Amino acid sequence: xxxxxxxxxxxxxxxxxxxxxxxxxxxxxxxxxxxxxxxxxxxxxxxxxxxxxxxxxxxxxxxxxxxxxxxxxxxxxxxxxxxxxxxxxxxxxxxxxxxxxxxxxxxxxxxxxxxxxxxxxxxxxxxxxxxxxxxxxxxxxxxxxxxxxxxxxxxxxxxxxxxxxxxxxxxxxxxxxxxxxxxxxxxxxxxxxxxxxxxxxxxxxxxxxxxxxxxxxxxxxxxxxxxxxxxxxxxxxxxxxxxxxxxxxxxxxxxxxxxxxxxxxxxxxxxxxxxxxxxxxxxxxxxxxxxxxxxxxxxxxx
Amino acid sequence: xxxxxxxxxxxxxxxxxxxxxxxxxxxxxxxxxxxxxxxxxxxxxxxxxxxxxxxxxxxxxxxxxxxxxxxxxxxxxxxxxxxxxxxxxxxxxxxxxxxxxxxxxxxxxxxxxxxxxxxxxxxxxxxxxxxxxxxxxxxxxxxxxxxxxxxxxxxxxxxxxxxxxxxxxxxxxxxxxxxxxxxxxxxxxxxxxxxxxxxxxxxxxxxxxxxxxxxxxxxxxxxxxxxxxxxxxxxxxxxxxxxxxxxxxxxxxxxxxxxxxxxxxxxxxxxxxxxxxxxxxxxxxxxxxxxxxxxxxxxxxxxxxxxxxxxxxxxxxxxxxxxxxxxxxxxxxxxxxxxxxxxxxxxxxxxxxxxxxxxxxxxxxxxxxxxxxxxxxxxxxxxxxxxxxxxxxxxxxxx
Numbered sequence: 001x002x003x004x005x006x007x008x009x010x011x012x013x014x015x016x017x018x019x020x021x022x023x024x025x026x027x028x029x030x031x032x033x034x035x036x037x038x039x040x041x042x043x044x045x046x047x048x049x050x051x052x053x054x055x056x057x058x059x060x061x062x063x064x065x066x067x068x069x070x071x072x073x074x075x076x077x078x079x080x081x082x083x084x085x086x087x088x089x090x091x092x093x094x095x096x097x098x099x100x101x102x103x104x105x106x107x108x109x110x111x112x113x114x115x116x117x118x119x120x121x122x123x124x125x126x127x128x129x130x131x132x133x134x135x136x137x138x139x140x141x142x143x144x145x146x147x148x149x150x151x152x153x154x155x156x157x158x159x160x161x162x163x164x165x166x167x168x169x170x171x172x173x174x175x176x177x178x179x180x181x182x183x184x185x186x187x188x189x190x191x192x193x194x195x196x197x198x199x200x201x202x203x204x205x206x207x208x209x210x211x212x213x214x215x216x217x218x219x220x221x222x223x224x225x226x227x228x229x230x231x232x233x234x235x236x237x238x239x240x241x242x243x244x245x246x247x248x249x250x251x252x253x254x255x256x257x258x259x260x261x262x263x264x265x266x267x268x269x270x271x272x273x274x275x276x277x278x279x280x281x282x283x284x285x286x287x288x289x290x291x292x293x294x295x296x297x298x299x300x301x302x
Numbered sequence: 303x304x305x306x307x308x309x310x311x312x313x314x315x316x317x318x319x320x321x322x323x324x325x326x327x328x329x330x331x332x333x334x335x336x337x338x339x340x341x342x343x344x345x346x347x348x349x350x351x352x353x354x355x356x357x358x359x360x361x362x363x364x365x366x367x368x369x370x371x372x373x374x375x376x377x378x379x380x381x382x383x384x385x386x387x388x389x390x391x392x393x394x395x396x397x398x399x400x401x402x403x404x405x406x407x408x409x410x411x412x413x414x415x416x417x418x419x420x421x422x423x424x425x426x427x428x429x430x431x432x433x434x435x436x437x438x439x440x441x442x443x444x445x446x447x448x449x450x451x452x453x454x455x456x457x458x459x460x461x462x463x464x465x466x467x468x469x470x471x472x473x474x475x476x477x478x479x480x481x482x483x484x485x486x487x488x489x490x491x492x493x494x495x496x497x498x499x500x501x502x503x504x505x506x507x508x509x510x511x512x513x514x515x516x517x518x519x520x521x522x523x524x525x526x527x528x529x530x531x532x533x534x535x536x537x538x539x540x541x542x543x544x545x546x547x548x549x550x551x552x553x554x555x556x557x558x559x560x561x562x563x564x565x566x567x568x569x570x571x572x573x574x575x576x577x578x579x580x581x582x583x584x585x586x587x588x589x590x591x592x593x594x595x596x597x598x599x600x601x602x603x604x605x606x607x608x609x610x611x612x613x614x615x616x617x618x619x620x621x622x623x624x625x626x627x628x629x630x631x632x633x634x635x636x637x638x639x640x641x642x643x644x645x646x647x648x649x650x651x652x653x654x655x656x657x658x659x660x661x662x663x664x665x666x667x668x669x670x671x672x673x674x675x676x677x678x679x680x681x682x683x684x685x686x687x688x689x690x691x692x693x694x695x696x697x698x699x700x701x
Contacts, residue, residue: 040427097556104459109412113419113495120345121498129499130562130687134411134459139688142558148570151556151690152467155411156440156457163456167471170478191413194422195433233400291443293400293452 003169004225004302006179009082010267011075012215012255013050013208017082021264022271024254031213031256033205036193047193048205050213050256054078060085061144068127069140070108071187071214072101076137077144079183079218084145087179087220096177097142097151098168100160100184102259104134104153107189137185149177160184161217161260162287162295168221169231178222184260185216213256217263225302227270228282232296236284240296241265243286262287269299306535307473308545309696311389313381313487314640316526316627317352321384326644329626329652330672335510336522336628341373342416342494349506351492352524352628358383361448362393369431372439374410377527377633378489379448385485385529390543393449402481403449404456404472405441406464406488408632411457412436414493441489454481459632461686462595463554464488465528466635466694470552472532482537487640488633489527496631497523503562505599511629512656513596513622514603514666521597524628528636530643547643548697550584550679553577557689563601568609570691571683575613578681578693587615589695590677591651593642594666595685596622597629598656602685607664620668625655635684639694642680646698649675 009017013031014024023029032053035046054074057066060081066074076099084092112128130136135153142151150171154163161184168180196203196212204210221229240248242265255264266285272278282300289295315321317336318328328334336350354377359366361379368376386392413419413436421428438444442455454475458468465488472484500506500523507520530549538545553574557565564571579586592614594606610620623641630637645651654668683693 039422039425041425042427043425093558104411106412109495110419110423112499113416114423116416116494116498121501124498124502126499126502126504129495129502132412132495132499133408133461133687135461135686135688135690136561138460138556139561139690142556142689143560146558148556148558148573150554151460152471152554153459154456155459156443156455157437159443159455163454166454166475166480167456170474170480173478174474176474191419191422191433195430195437198430199434289443289455291446291452292455295454 002228002230003172003221004223005219005227005229006222006225007083007220008267008270009079010217010264011052011078013052013213014254016056018271021267025251025268031208038194038197044197047197048203048211049188049193050208050211052215070105070131072105072185073137073140075185075216076141076183079216080141080145080181083181083218083220092145092147094149095147096149096171096180097138097147098164098180098182099138099153100164100260101155102157102160102186103189104155105132105136107187108132110191158259159289159292161262165297172221172223180221182219182221183216184263186259187214188212208256209252211256213258215255215258217260217267228300228302230298232298234294236296236298238281238284239279240284240286241269243288248286266299273299273301304477307476307532307549308535308538309530309547309549309643310533310538310543310545311385311531312640312643313384314528314637315354315377315380316637317354317524318626322644333626333655339492339497344494344497346498346501348508349501351522353492354525364448370435370438371444372435373491374407374441374489375439375444378405378441378445381487381527381529382445385531389531393451396451396483399482401451401453402456402472402475402484403442403445403453404458404468404484404486406458406468406632406636407441407490408459408461408464409491409493409496410441410489411459414491414495416494460690461688462631462634463684463686463690463692464632466684466692467554469530469636469639469694470554470692473549473552476532476534484532485529486532487529488636490631490633491525492523510656511598511624513598513624513654514661514664514668515657516659516661518598518603520599522628524630526627526630526633526637528633528640530636530639546647546698549694550697551578551581551695554692557691559689562687564605564685568605570689571609571685572613574691574693575609578695582679582695584679586613588677588679589618589681590675591619591621591680593638593682594620594622595683596624598624603664607666611665619651619673620666621651621654622668635682639682642682643696646675646680651675
């Protein structure tokens, strides 16, 4: 069974879109390091992380639409906007939509908790609560683009995007959707940074691959397209992007530590192949999770 | 022709009991009522919930240490053990097969330990144990670890439709030949975040909920978990199983309409219901009953009423089991499927707790008394925040 990538894009601290990502892979544009102020007594030092620039979103979506949207939702909406810009509105209604996320709306959950104060809980914000569900980004994308096909949000940390591709492949193969929009998105929640500050190694801003990162990767899948994806249940021979097996090649320096890392590796593989830099037999990308079965997708030009 | 998907094992726990037989016994003879929250601290004690106050301490020989796993995982493991036993499967039997673990949840993917969060934001530098537990307790990944099998994990977070979609997704994977066994279901818990949130939305009742009733005034939250083991019928038979119930159809569609409210005409739900019926190869008149989402909120019950009036055969019995379980959020669809399967297998539908006065605008009149079932199919529907809609159709019959 195989499925095809019709379009793809990435958003990370090195920039937005395939061209920026290609430059990042060549180390021509270093990722933006920002600092998250943490709470504590004594006050911990600010935590460096890789911050994605969401300014391009306003080129696609009016700010009034996104003014109450969290970072997770904005990332998904930006990726979706790029991937759907050439899809006519009449074709969007039947699209399948899958959002893959490590943390989902965790940040909004914590923000909501922060509104619960006092003896009556009277300050609790119903507006915030309605965005605490992890499918809030999926809903925002579906509402904005009028998507009414099958829709699903998956959240199992680093296993999320692998699951999304398996599900997308199943939907296309079974005819449940002719095209499936797969969006992987994550921000850096405060509590994740706090946990990292207490348990992780000393963060080194000069080594972006060690830093928590926000961003995402998006793919429009279908029964035909620019690049063929073939699922493999064992580690294939040849070049493998991502993962941590022997011979694996990682490009995390361009995008940092993020649950949807395989999405960036898939983007890197696509760029290698489309620019003629990759091997003819294609490049496999490791989507496996330590607690899961081996899962690889081999990417090739059809 | 697509493979027929058998439900070879069912496990369930909710406020009415810790396993299937106890739940049905309680529903029939001594249903418990919602109570003030007791598993977390809140000033909102006048909003009662259907909580699960005790969970199993072990899964087979694996300790389910509360310091190590969240309540969502412990409940899921308890339901899983019952389901495996019913399927006559041991974890070792799964090792040579491609297993997908597909669990729906909402609170199971958030840090439900509100005190920890408050301590952090107050600058009290809490220890990292609760966060490590959260990282360890993603439902599908945690069940894979507890089972000690390299599964394909899926944690579905489609709000209140999560576990209906999880069960349906398991079916999709089996039919596509991408898995051999699907451990499907859902798990969720009432916690300070969701309890306060639903109260703040003004849709949590202060009394027992009354689905589809004229005087309904909101839901009661609930905790619980359910697991359905799915296999292709032929493979289940080959290992000696004799399936009695089947998952025959599934539909899932987005409304693409509003963050919290369902589409007023039930756009996504209509498509989900129609697809689940079509995949089953049956018409509306073949349904023995429908277990509706039936939350007892004004909007939800109105939308379901409108859709069912158009799509169901007149007189099709409708039940909402949320009067027994509360709204168990991401676990609701799986728990309702499990309870409905127990009812289908015994041929007797329970009455719809909480319903007394017909609401003409809603148009649904759930059963006030237990009902003998003379047809072989039922449907279970779910709607969720974000415009998620899903429907499952099950049948009974011998292989």
